[in-house]
Amino acid sequence: MSGTLSFSPLLAAGSNAALITFLIYTLAVFGLAAVSNQLLKSKSFLSEYFLGSRSLGVWAFALTFAATSASGGSFTGFPSKIYTHGWTLALWIGSYMVVPICAMGLLGKRLNHVARISGSITVPDVLRDRFHSAKFGALATLLIVFFMTFNLVAQFKAGSYILNTLLKDVEFFQFAALQTESMTSGIPFLAGVDPAYLLCLLFFGVAVIIYTTYGGFHAVVWTDVMQGIVMVIGVMIMLPLALTQVGGLQHATAEMAKMMPPKLGTLSVTIDQPQDVGLNIDAQTWLKTGSGENERLFRVSEFASIPKGKLTATDVKVVEITTPEEIVRINGQLERDPSDQLQIPYEVNNIDVKEYAYGSGKRGGYVTGPGPAPSNVNGFLPLSLAISFFFMWAISGAGQPSSMVRLMAFNSSTTLRRSIFTVAIYYGLIYFPLVVIFCCARLLLPGMDATADAIMPEMAVHLTKNVGMLWLAGLLVAAPFAAVMSTVDSFLLMISSALVRDVYQRNINPEVTEKRIKLMSYVCTAVVGTGAMLGAINPPQFLQDIIVYTGSGLAACFLGPMVFTLYWPRANAHGVIAGMLAGFAAHLSMYVAGFVIKQRFEPYRLFNFDPIIVGLFVSFLAVYVVTLMTPPPPEELVNKYFRRRPNAG
Amino acid sequence: MTSIPQDTAPDGGEYDPVYLNARREAVVIFGVWVVCLLWSVPYCYIAGFPKEGQEFLPETLSTVGGIPSWVFWGILFPWVLATLFTTWFCFFYMVDDDLGEANEGADIQEEIEELHAAEQEGGQ
Numbered sequence: 001m002s003g004t005l006s007f008s009p010l011l012a013a014g015s016n017a018a019l020i021t022f023l024i025y026t027l028a029v030f031g032l033a034a035v036s037n038q039l040l041k042s043k044s045f046l047s048e049y050f051l052g053s054r055s056l057g058v059w060a061f062a063l064t065f066a067a068t069s070a071s072g073g074s075f076t077g078f079p080s081k082i083y084t085h086g087w088t089l090a091l092w093i094g095s096y097m098v099v100p101i102c103a104m105g106l107l108g109k110r111l112n113h114v115a116r117i118s119g120s121i122t123v124p125d126v127l128r129d130r131f132h133s134a135k136f137g138a139l140a141t142l143l144i145v146f147f148m149t150f151n152l153v154a155q156f157k158a159g160s161y162i163l164n165t166l167l168k169d170v171e172f173f174q175f176a177a178l179q180t181e182s183m184t185s186g187i188p189f190l191a192g193v194d195p196a197y198l199l200c201l202l203f204f205g206v207a208v209i210i211y212t213t214y215g216g217f218h219a220v221v222w223t224d225v226m227q228g229i230v231m232v233i234g235v236m237i238m239l240p241l242a243l244t245q246v247g248g249l250q251h252a253t254a255e256m257a258k259m260m261p262p263k264l265g266t267l268s269v270t271i272d273q274p275q276d277v278g279l280n281i282d283a284q285t286w287l288k289t290g291s292g293e294n295e296r297l298f299r300v301s302e303f304a305s306i307p308k309g310k311l312t313a314t315d316v317k318v319v320e321i322t323t324p325e326e327i328v329r330i331n332g333q334l335e336r337d338p339s340d341q342l343q344i345p346y347e348v349n350n351i352d353v354k355e356y357a358y359g360s361g362k363r364g365g366y367v368t369g370p371g372p373a374p375s376n377v378n379g380f381l382p383l384s385l386a387i388s389f390f391f392m393w394a395i396s397g398a399g400q401p402s403s404m405v406r407l408m409a410f411n412s413s414t415t416l417r418r419s420i421f422t423v424a425i426y427y428g429l430i431y432f433p434l435v436v437i438f439c440c441a442r443l444l445l446p447g448m449d450a451t452a453d454a455i456m457p458e459m460a461v462h463l464t465k466n467v468g469m470l471w472l473a474g475l476l477v478a479a480p481f482a483a484v485m486s487t488v489d490s491f492l493l494m495i496s497s498a499l500v501r502d503v504y505q506r507n508i509n510p511e512v513t514e515k516r517i518k519l520m521s522y523v524c525t526a527v528v529g530t531g532a533m534l535g536a537i538n539p540p541q542f543l544q545d546i547i548v549y550t551g552s553g554l555a556a557c558f559l560g561p562m563v564f565t566l567y568w569p570r571a572n573a574h575g576v577i578a579g580m581l582a583g584f585a586a587h588l589s590m591y592v593a594g595f596v597i598k599q600r601f602e603p604y605r606l607f608n609f610d611p612i613i614v615g616l617f618v619s620f621l622a623v624y625v626v627t628l629m630t631p632p633p634p635e636e637l638v639n640k641y642f643r644r645r646p647n648a649g
Numbered sequence: 650m651t652s653i654p655q656d657t658a659p660d661g662g663e664y665d666p667v668y669l670n671a672r673r674e675a676v677v678i679f680g681v682w683v684v685c686l687l688w689s690v691p692y693c694y695i696a697g698f699p700k701e702g703q704e705f706l707p708e709t710l711s712t713v714g715g716i717p718s719w720v721f722w723g724i725l726f727p728w729v730l731a732t733l734f735t736t737w738f739c740f741f742y743m744v745d746d747d748l749g750e751a752n753e754g755a756d757i758q759e760e761i762e763e764l765h766a767a768e769q770e771g772g773q
Contacts, residue, residue, distance in 0.1 A: 047753050054751050090720045091693045097728035098678075098685050101735045105678045105743075110671035113748050119755035129756045249715025257707035364705030367717050369698040383694050390686045413746045421739040424732050432725060436716075510760045567672050644663040645749070 019170050021474030022163070022481070025230075026207055029485075032222040033215030040216060045518050046505075049216035050497040051121050052409050054112075056221060061410040062422035063228035064221040065104060067486040068402055074430070075231070075480030076162065079459070080452040082438035085373070085380040086256060086366030089435050092381055095394040096431045100423035103397040108407045108416050110566040114641055115408040122494075123401045123558070124502040126408070130565050130641060131633065133573040134507065139580055141502040143557050144401055145495055147550040149532070152491045154547045156536035159208070159484040160201040165457055166477055168196060193537055201536055204485075209529035212489045213522055217409070220489040227482035232429055234460075234476045239433045241463040246440040253367060255325070255443055261360055261372040262449050263320040265353030267298065270312045271346050278308040279344070281316060283451070286334060286341050289348040297321045297330060298348070299447030319447045320353050322361070330446060366442065384608035396552060396612050399559025402490050405497075456480055492532070496525040545601040549591060556587035556615025564623045569642045575627030583619030587611050667746040674743055681734060685727055693723035 040048050047053050056064070082089040111126065118129035124144065128137025167173040173196070181195035190198065211219050246252045269281060280303070287298040298318040306313045321327055334341060358379040359365035359372030366372065369386075370379030381389075397403065410416055441448075441459050448455055460476035500521050505512055512520075560583055561576040590611035593604035603611045697719030699705055713721040 044753050047751075087717050087720050088697075090724045091689070091697070094689045094693075094724045094728070095682075095685065097689075097724070097731040098682050098735075101678050101731075101738060102682050105738075106675050109674065109743075109746065109748070110668065113665075113667045113671065113746070116749050116751040119752040119757075125756065250712060251715075253710070253712055253715050253717060254707070257705075257710045362705065363707055364699065364710070367710055368705065368719075369693060383690070383698075386690050386693070387686070390690060394682055413744070413748055417739040417743045417745070420743075421736055424735040428728065428732055432728065505757065506760065510757050510764060567668075567675065642664055642668055644665050 019167055019173070019474075021478045022166060025478060025482070028226060029207065029211050029219075029223050032226070033211035033219040036215030036217075036219035036222065039218055040518075045514055046501060046521070047121055048218070049518075049521050050493060050501065051405070052217040052221055054116070054409055055411050056406075056409045056415065057411060058415050058418045058422060060221050060225055061406065061415055062419035062426065064224035064486075064490075065403065065406050065419065066100075066423050066426050067224040067228040067231065067483065068406065068490045069099075069103065069397060069400075074434075075456055075483050076158070076453060078434060079438045079441075079456045081380075082435055083441050083452045083455045084449060085371035086442070087253070087435070087439060088369045088371035088381050090432070091369060091386055092389055093393070093431050093435065095390040095392075096427050099394050099397055100420050100427060102394040103403055104407065104416065104420045104423065106398045107404065107562060107566060108410075108420075109413055111404060111407045111562070112410060112413075112416070114566060117641060117645075120408065122497045122501050123404050123408075123562075124498065125506070126404075127561065127565060127576070128502075128506070130637070131571075131573040131576065132637060133577070136573050136577050136580075137502060137506065139577060140558070141498045143554070143580070143584065144498050147554050147557075148401075148491050148495050148498075150546045151550045152488065152495065152528075152532040153535040153539055155484055155488045155491060156201065156205055156532050157539050159204045159481065159488060160197055160536065162481045162484060163200040163204050164196050165454065166481065167200065173199070190537065198537065201533060205529065205533035205536070208485060208488050208492065209526055209533070212492050212529065213525040216521075217493060220486075220493055221409075223489065224486045227486045228426070230475065230478055230482045232426060234478070235430050235433050235437070237472060238437050238460065238463055238476060241467060242437045242440040242444070242459070245463060245466055246443050249436060249440070252440050252443055255329075256366040256439060258323060258325050258363055259366050259442065260322045260363055261356040261365060261374075262322055262447065263353035263355055263360075264301075264374065264450050265318065265320070265351070266315045267318055267348050267352065268312055268314045268350040269304070269306065269316055269342075269346050269348060271306060271344060272311075273344075274309045274311055275306065275344075276308065278310075279306040279313075279342075281305060281313060281342065284340060284448070286330070286447075287318065287346070287348055288341075289351075295327065296348075296351075297327045301448070301450035314350065317450060318353070319449045320351075321447055323363075326446060366439075382608065384605070385610065388610035388613055391616070392552065392610060392612055396555030396559065396616070399555035399562065399616075400551070401554060401558055402487075402494055404558070404562065405494060492525060492529050495528050496521065499528070500524050549601075549603075552610065552612040552615065553584065553587050555612060556583035556619055559583075559616060560619035560623050563620075564627070568627075569638045570627060570632060571623065572627055572630055572633040574630040575623045575625075578626035579619045579623030582622035583615045586618035587615030590614055667748065670744040670746055674738075677738070677742070681731070681738075685731055688727050689723050693719055697723060 039053075044053065078089070078093070081092070114120070114130060115126050118126065120126040120129050124137045124140035127140045128134060177196040177199050180199045184190040184193070184195065184198065211223065243249055267287070269287065271279060281300055283300055283303050285300040287300065289296050289298075298320050300316060301319055302317040304313045304316040321330065355361070356372050356374050357377045358370070370381040370383075373380040410419065437459070438455060441455055445455065445458055445462060448458065457473075457477045457480075461473045464472040464476065500517065504520065505517060557580050560579045564571040564579065565576060590603045590606065591601070594602045597604060605611070606614050697717065711718040716725060
């Protein structure tokens with residue numbers, strides 16, 4: 001997600017609806033937290049607060065799993081990628097056809113079973129108990145806190161940007177942002193921060209921290225359920241609207257087949273006469289130069305202005321449309337509705353636009369692989385990356401600790417079976433339809449390639465305005481916000497549980513009283529959340545890249561050791577510790593090598609594969625080899641976790 | 650991997666049926682993932698990626714219901730099949746195992762006992 005997004009005046013129209021939706025949403029979340037807090041009074045506190053007393057039924061388990069996995073990326077980054085690269089995103093996301101059965105079924109039943117035998121509440125608990133190894137538990141805790149803290153800061157940032165998107169055109173919000181600026185201008189730490197972003201961060205952060213701290217795991221799960229429903233309803237409303245408005249999918253694909261990638265860059269706009277009040281050039285204004293066959297068509301991607309008394313705006317960011325048929329079609333639209341053009345005579349000069357590194361000047365890029373790419377000469381999705389993403393979503397999805405902790409919380413294997421089916425249907429209703437919707441967006445909202453991160457809210461408002469149902473936009477644009485919220489609250493609770501349960505209770509004071517642990521859980525969740533919120537005020541450089549690093553890094557560290565922990569009686573502590581460290585080191589080394597070679601935060605791709613492949617391979621191999629080189633585990637541990645129990649049927 | 654045990658332990662004892670069922674189900678799931686990978690990626694690559702030097706003609710694009718045919722047969726069709734398989738797997742294959750009661754606090758209790766035992770040893 002880019003730091004600065006530009007939105008059309010059209011988006012402003014949906015903002016009041018968005019504000020109302022957001023307020024209703026926040027109230028509902030607090031209500032759920034209050035109900036959840038009541039449950040804390042009647043059950044074992046830690047098990048309830050961090051694991052919902054292992055009582056999740058089908059809907060709660062299925063939707064919390066789906067919503068947490070979806071994260072904000074599904075509703076911001078993914079639509080943006082579809083818009084930018086076309087139909088090839090169907091292959092990019094293709095392994096979601098087996099994500100539910102893989103991510104829930106590979107480990108679910110056995111992990112839940114083992115956690116029940118040991119009484120484990122957290123993922124490090126399971127690993128520690130299974131091998132009776134405090135070292136292994138400590139290592140797992142350290143890695144979870146390390147990876148998730150970065151990710152939490154980044155998710156806070158993402159949530160604040162989305163909220164800013166929803167509210168930036170609401171008058172009351174603009175007034176509040178001005179007040180915030182006047183209050184913070186004297187504080188050095190806050191002086192350089194965009195006041196609107198700061199306000200959103202504060203609002204978003206405080207809301208999430210309060211309901212997560214107060215309600216614990218059940219509050220997180222129930223809000224996930226609500227958020228999961230919002231997401232699927234949003235997509236189901238958008239799909240028929242998009243197909244109808246674009247004139248059918250056949251037409252959309254046929255038009256996309258003719259498209260050539262745009263050129264991105266800057267130009268200058270000069271007017272004949274200076275204006276009394278200056279001239280605003282809004283984002284998404286169309287500019288033309290030349291005539292006949294030499295006519296060139298540009299769309300402004302960021303707001304620019306010609307000051308009062310001046311004649312020229314320089315460095316106006318634009319997207320140039322390069323497909324002749326598209327230029328004819330857009331010109332036809334502009335003749336019918338000229339409002340998106342400058343209403344006074346102007347000239348365009350100093351044009352400096354750049355071609356795409358892959359696909360430039362060629363038709364068909366948007367309907368074939370590997371898809372056009374602005375900076376990668378091999379295209380968006382070459383074969384090796386397509387294979388990597390099949391690993392990434394389905395296999396590494398199973399290795400995420402935030403998913404694992406949910407697998408420990410369902411109440412029976414019947415719930416697991418029904419939930420896998422439910423999530424399979426749920427993902428089928430979300431991911432492929434998103435590809436269709438945002439392929440249609442290439443025709444409905446052309447020239448937004450430079451601001452594709454905003455395509456989701458823009459499309460929501462565009463579709464609903466055209467059918468006179470702008471109030472629906474509030475619900476639709478709430479979907480990405482819901483997705484980020486459901487990820488943030490889960491990560492927050494994971495870090496808090498790692499500190500309270502894994503560090504304090506298990507390593508410092510096992511005999512801590514229930515009253516004290518309760519207080520510590522509340523305080524720790526609030527402190528971790530506040531720390532992440534403060535970190536997001538001035539987030540570190542490369543933050544978005546760090547999110548990718550942490551997601552695949554967690555899988556590289558945890559998947560191999562967890563698979564052997566659950567399924568191999570011969571596995572021992574030496575082997576799984578070696579596998580966890582080797583996965584971490586191999587994955588990290590790809591990033592270090594990439595940084596050394598490219599001088600930026602980008603991984604080195606061994607044989608063109610993503611680092612996750614290297615990390616998983618090394619981790620699995622290390623567990624296996626080191627285990628066989630070291631003594632077998634104690635017999636009592638094997639008996640406890642692998643042998644038929646006396647009271648079992 | 651030869652070290653993965655059979656249904657009976659090396660000493661002739663019985664493995665937990667939940668473990669055995671979960672392991673068997675995991676092997677089937679992994680197999681399905683491999684099948685999907687071997688179908689989708691090669692099919693899409695062969696049918697959907699233009700060959701070196703080949704010029705694309707928009708009017709020659711083959712579609713099914715408005716979806717490029719390589720996406721339809723490479724992704725959407727196996728997606729539907731995978732969902733049908735998931736349905737069969739969940740309702741007709743996966744075993745309803747008794748996961749047992751959770752031993753809440755058992756791990757902490759064990760640690761406390763070990764702590765006291767260590768203290769007593771230290772005191773003697």
